[in-house]
Amino acid sequence: MAVSSSAGKVLEDIPIFVWDAWLALVNLVLPNKKVGTVVPHGNPGFEGKWPDFVPPKEGDSRSCCPALNALANHGILPHDGKNIKFTEMTDKVRTTFNFAPSFCLFVPTFAANTLGKNYKMDACDLAELSLHNGIEHDASLTRQDTKLDPDQGKPHLPFVHGLLGSATGKDKDGNLTLTEADLSRFSGKRRAEARATNPDFTLDKFHKMFGSANSSTLLTIFGGKVSDLEPFLVEERIPEGWEPKIRSPMGLTFIAFNHTVLKVENGIKEEPVVQAVPPEGSNGAA
Template sequence: MLFTGAGKLLENVYIFSWDVCLTLLNLVTPNKKVGSVIPHGSPGAGGKWPEFVPPGEGDSRSCCPALNAMANHGILPHDGRNIKFTDMNKAVRATYNFAPTFCLFVPTFMAGLLKKNYKTDMCDLAEINLHNGIEHDASLTRQDAKYDPDQDKPYLPFIHELLASATGKDKDGNPMLTAADLSRYSGKRRSEAKATNPDYSLDKFHKMFGSSNSSTLLTIFGGKLGDLESLLVEERIPQGWEPRILARKGLTFLTFNRTVLKVENAIKEESVGPVQSNDTAPLI
């Protein structure tokens, strides 16, 4: 499925019209029960996740912690290679309870960026790291591509700072990230990246994409720090975990974008000083 021009427009109209219908269905159908969000027979059903095995030498990984975690648990091929876009669609939907529209659009978009065919082609996870494709500067979990071209490993100082910025509490008093926390930290990352990376680029599209990525921490993961630490630091899904989205048709674009816009619209970028031209990672 690699359309251009009018064909691409019709494809998008179809996907987003379908998404509206799924959103409406979620409003009138009962939610899935806690403990049974993952489909029966799928990896993670009942909170029982396959064994976690960290990536080894030669394994392919991406800038996306959620996809890396799936490979680390063998839900996607552990070596991260030769993954069919159609298989990625099905696996992401079952693992994270995204709506089928989301799980069709993103791999299709990914295939288009890589000049591949969604229906017939495959990719390695590392191919997703194409700079200013899906990967972008001012990530909350990776250094900019100038300092880390591979993008396959989390940058722990950023992640620890993000988690430490949490101001929310759940009903039991446990710390949680909030939309305001993500907006504040995203603004800090953008400001610092702009000031320290002479090759910095982040257009409006990638700003929205960045806020979409971070918003999954609030939606799919519910902002819970214990779960997020496993996902972001180790790229591991905790035993007993299941998606926090209970909607029967999964998380649709229409519902998801309410969180994305809330995060993005509150981001403020502050001036943090002149650009420093160097070829080493900034200490921030």
């Protein structure tokens, strides 16, 4: 998931960001969607009723994105995860997660570009989205680095449990939640670990922002609620009764989303991993 594209593409993207600003204004004026109706009538998930969850079977294609995998696991995108039109990705992300249409157009277009494909005409298998240093990058919160595990289609559960276990917040109903500070702390830890353990580690500024954008969906769309995030991140399943926590009529715009993304990214401190120092005078042997 992107916050902005490379410098050379910025001009092309201006109309999308102008549109996004317009949608953000409309969100300020119109009332929020009513609880229970965030997913529009007639779409899977309306009133929290989701199609059956069927885990991927042998040969199905899955990506490094838990959200797209969840859509396939519920049959909202094709269950085999193959030959998915980028335009279909746009439509399904829009209705399921209530991201603004500007965002839902921008990210799949960006993904198509990284794969050398045409957004309007082409399709991809989910696994293709795991192209390293396309959108996918090192030091993810739910996946091992590609160098250490080339199969990006499934979560690395120790990371997911570490992330959820780092939650310190409470929502108004007393549910345990991830906070911006929790995400920054865990991201800093992952970046330091990945830098120390992956000999091919890379993470440029651009992919750092992607990383914080991806993880910020957990705070915005999911409201950070750990009991919802557990099935989403562990099984890549949407819990029965769930709906997006963003109820803005035009969905979550870049303008609104970037507020969280920047707080998370700016809060990250990458503490170097401390190696055990052998006592003075010893030769370091056990």
